[in-house]
Every structure is written in C-alpha cells, then in structure tokens.
C-alpha cells in the first residue's frame with residue numbers, strides 16, 4: 117500500500133492516548149466516521165485528522181433488558197457529535213431508562229472490556 | 242413507456258416446507274423439500290432447473306451448497322446476500338437472467354432450522370468493530386432505536402406498534418400454516434416482557450424453522466403451465482447502510498427509493514394494491530414501510546396501522562398470512578412475502594383469501610433496515 121498509517125490504526129492509537137480523532141474531508145468539509153480511506157459523501161481521498169470537540173446529543177437510544185445475574189439492564193445509544201457524525205455508544209452515568217433523545221452529552225474515552233472506547237457522560241442540565 | 246422487463250417473467254410454482262418446527266431436519270433438507278414442492282407445483286423437476294438463486298445462513302456459499310445438495314449443475318447462479326430481502330431481490334435478477342436467455346427455469350430457494358437447532362436468530366456476520374463494544378443485541382437493538390426515534394419525532398405510540406402485532410395475529414388466526422394462532426390483544430402486547438425499549442417480546446418476530454421456494458420462467462411459457470401465472474411487474478432494490486450506526490435517517494428507510502422505482506417499473510401507484518405483504522421483523526417495520534412505500538405520509542404510519550386498520554376487515558390487507566410476527570420467521574423471511582402475495586393472486590391463500598386480488602406488493606427487508614427490496618406482482622389482468 118503506502119507508508120501512511122491505516123485509518124483504523126490512527127483512530128485506535130488516538131483512543132489509546134485518550135483522544136477522539138475524526139477524519140475530515142478536504143473535498144466537502146464533512147467529518148467522517150467510521151475511519152476509512154475515502155470520503156463516503158464526495159469520494160475524495162483527501163482526508164485529514166481532527167480531534168472531536170466531545171460535544172454530542174443523544175440521537176436515539178434503547179435499554180437492553182438483561183437479567184440482574186447477567187449484569188442487568190444497560191444502555192445502547194446513538195450519539196450525534198457536534199461535528200455531524202453519529203456513532204454507537206452508551207451513557208455511563210445515567211440509569212438506562214433515564215437516557216433521553218436530545219440529551220446533551222460529553223463523549224470521552226473510557227474503557228470497555230479492557231480496551232479504550234468512546235463512552236458518554238451526561239452534561240449538567 | 243413500460244419498462245422492458247415488466248411482466249416478462251412469472252412465478253410458475255411455489256412451495257413451503259418445515260414451517261414452525263422441523264426437529265432433526267437440516268436447513269438443507271428443508272430448502273430441498275420446499276424446492277421439490279415448488280417444482281412439483283410448476284409441473285417441473287430438478288432436472289429442468291438451470292438457474293439457481295439461494296441465500297441461507299448455513300454456509301458462506303449457500304448457492305453452491307444448495308446446487309450440490311440438489312444434484313443440479315445450473316448455468317446461472319446468484320447468491321447475492323442482502324439478508325432477508327435476498328429472495329425478493331432474486332425476482333429482479335432472475336427476471337433479467339430469464340429475459341436474457343441466461344437460464345430458462347429459475348429456482349429461488351431457502352431453508353432454515355434455526356428454531357430447533359439453536360433457538361435463536363442465526364447470523365453469519367462478524368461483529369461490527371465500531372458497534373460490538375457496546376453490546377447491541379443483533380438485530381433488535383437497531384430496530385428499537387429506530388422505533389424510539391420514530392416515537393420521538395412523530396409521537397408514534399407503543400399502542401400503535403402493538404396494533405401491528407394484533408393485526409398480524411388476526412390474520413395468523415385464520416392460517417393453518419401459522420405458528421402462533423391464539424388470540425392476542427393490545428393489552429397483552431403492552432404487558433409482555435420488555436426486550437429492548439420500546440420493543441417488547443410481542444413486538445418481535447417469531448423464531449421458527451421453515452423454508453420456501455419459487456420457480457420462475459419466462460411469461461410466455463408460464464401461460465401453458467399448471468398454475469395461474471403470477472407476473473413480476475416490477476422489482477427494485479435500495480440500500481443506504483449496512484450497520485445501524487450508519488443509517489442516514491432513523492425514521493426513513495431505503496424502501497422509499499425501492500418502492501418508487503418498483504412502482505415506476507410496474508406502472509402502478511400504491512392505492513392500486515389489493516394486498517400488501519411486507520417484512521415485519523418488528524412492529525416498527527410495518528409502520529416504516531407503510532410510510533416509505535407510500536400508503537401514508539411520513540410520520541403518520543402509527544395512526545395508519547392502529548385500531549385494526551391493517552387487520553382482517555380493515556382498510557388495507559397487510560401481511561395477510563400473519564407475517565413474521567405471527568406466521569413464520571426462519572431468519573430470512575422475505576421469500577414468504579412473495580409466496581403469500583402470489584397465493585393471493587392465485588386464489589389459494591392458506592389463510593384469509595382476499596377477494597379479487599390482481600395486484601400484490603411484496604417487500605423484503607434485510608439486515609438492520611439495511612436492504613430494502615420491493616416487488617410488484619400481478620395477475621394476467623394487470624399485463
């Protein structure tokens with residue numbers, strides 16, 4: 117291929133440093149998630165990396181019901197970041213049924229199963 | 242100017258096998274039995290089949306496996322995997338292949354033993370890397386998030402979703418092929434165990450065994466065959482994403498596009514359909530598809546399906562076999578939308594036969610609202 121770092125690697129290395137890095141397209145200005153080698157909007161390959169602001173809003177959400185002995189109910193949601201991209205995540209500091217569409221959240225790098233992962237914290241109302 | 246493929250192929254035979262529970266039978270056995278039933282229905286044999294169209298969860302190359310099992314050497318094979326919509330999708334590719342002379346007898350087939358073999362929905366996919374850490378339940382979490390967003394934007398209610406399940410059960414009650422036929426009320430749906438908010442267990446399709454098959458030939462040949470031909474007037478596919486996190490708009494599916502293109506090909510409008518068979522993996526599907534396929538405006542799907550409007554005796558007969566919610570759901574239900582639509586046109590529905598059906602819609606959904614494929618089926622009167 118080339119001597120560039122593969123995009124998934126850049127993203128994961130970013131997470132390991134506590135950074136949420138997003139690709140931005142030089143062709144159409146759109147942010148791109150998940151990481152890839154071209155812009156899915158305009159097909160430009162002119163992509164560069166920017167750190168996300170971390171500001172986000174819950175776009176939609178569900179409570180996955182699970183028996184207490186298996187860990188109990190948990191949240192799965194879609195967050196829309198201020199940059200315009202959406203990703204799956206979970207709100208960590210709100211009871212799952214209390215996670216609401218439209219809620220303002222902060223995306224941070226937390227840990228899931230020993231690996232860094234983007235998780236969400238509710239912003240103070 | 243009609244599309245050149247409009248009405249050029251016809252369903253000449255159909256069959257089902259192993260619906261409900263088929264303990265001990267493999268998915269291939271079920272596929273083969275459905276295929277034999279469909280060929281027998283058409284007055285043909287396996288030796289006549291030279292085009293094979295197959296998707297199954299058993300193998301990454303199911304069309305090859307199916308050909309091997311059936312002992313046939315087709316000259317045209319299509320194993321395009323678009324999930325549960327695959328079989329509706331094959332109506333389009335089979336029609337094109339038949340019209341181009343690439344095959345003469347197309348067999349579309351499917352079988353699954355997921356209920357008795359594993360008891361849950363089987364998927365062959367790798368976990369998506371940017372979703373898996375959050376442990377979404379595949380596929381229900383995706384549909385639950387679409388439902389939640391629809392409720393948020395349009396005020397759709399759990400009661401309206403429940404009425405989709407109640408309507409499906411109403412049709413299933415009359416269908417001896419249906420797995421669940423006991424009465425179901427809105428209150429029972431609402432009181433059933435919550436699985437992924439806002440979807441409860443009664444908002445979810447069944448997990449059954451089962452298989453189905455279709456035999457397609459060129460239209461002129463179908464006229465001289467035993468069954469009433471069911472013509473493929475239009476078919477179109479659309480897809481906007483694979484993973485739910487990439488769905489551009491959680492309240493609008495690509496069915497808006499597939500439907501519009503299928504209607505244009507067939508030269509029909511939604512108000513002309515006598516029956517509508519859609520892939521109801523979850524109650525929200527039917528709401529979305531009523532909107533996206535043009536039966537009501539965006540946001541009005543909840544009200545459209547409520548209060549028995551799509552149940553027996555309602556304003557529009559939808560999922561007249563009982564659907565994936567109450568008839569059968571072996572994992573990739575799409576083929577049953579075609580089978581039920583065709584049977585309605587042929588006046589041989591196993592359950593409620595709607596009077597005077599000439600035009601039927603069959604709509605397949607695949608993945609997590611990912612693939613949408615719409616087909617327009619018609620009787621000879623619609624040619």
Ligand SMILES: [Zn+2]
Nearest residue numbers: 141144155158
């Ligand atoms: Zn771009």
